[in-house]
Amino acid sequence: KSTLLRAIAGLLPAERGKVYTDGQPSLLGVNAALMNDLTGERNVILGGLAMGMSREQIKARYQDIVDFSGINEKGDFIT
Structure with missing residues (x-):
């Protein structure tokens, strides 16, 4: 999964085939903005x-x- 997501985000050039997107994709880490002292909503x-x-x-x-x-x-x- 991570290799595909990096290719879609443009971080990993595809050796074969092409990746088409509509707009500017970006890749965020799973824990990029999660703060333990905040609720899920926050x-x-x-x-x-x-x-x-x-x-x-x-x-x-x-x-x-x-x-x-x-x-x-x-x-x-x-989980």
Whole structure:
């Protein structure tokens, strides 16, 4: 998975084939913005703001972000 994600983000040149994207992809580490003393909700808000999203955009996409990231309300990863 990590090799594919690095290729999509443009960090690893593809030796064969091509990678097509719409927009400027970026790759964030899993723990890039998670702070242990914050709730999961606060971590999602902080991460969204750090990526340039407005509070309204974060609110509109909150559940999708939580579902995709796999974090719970406490900021712990769901296993």
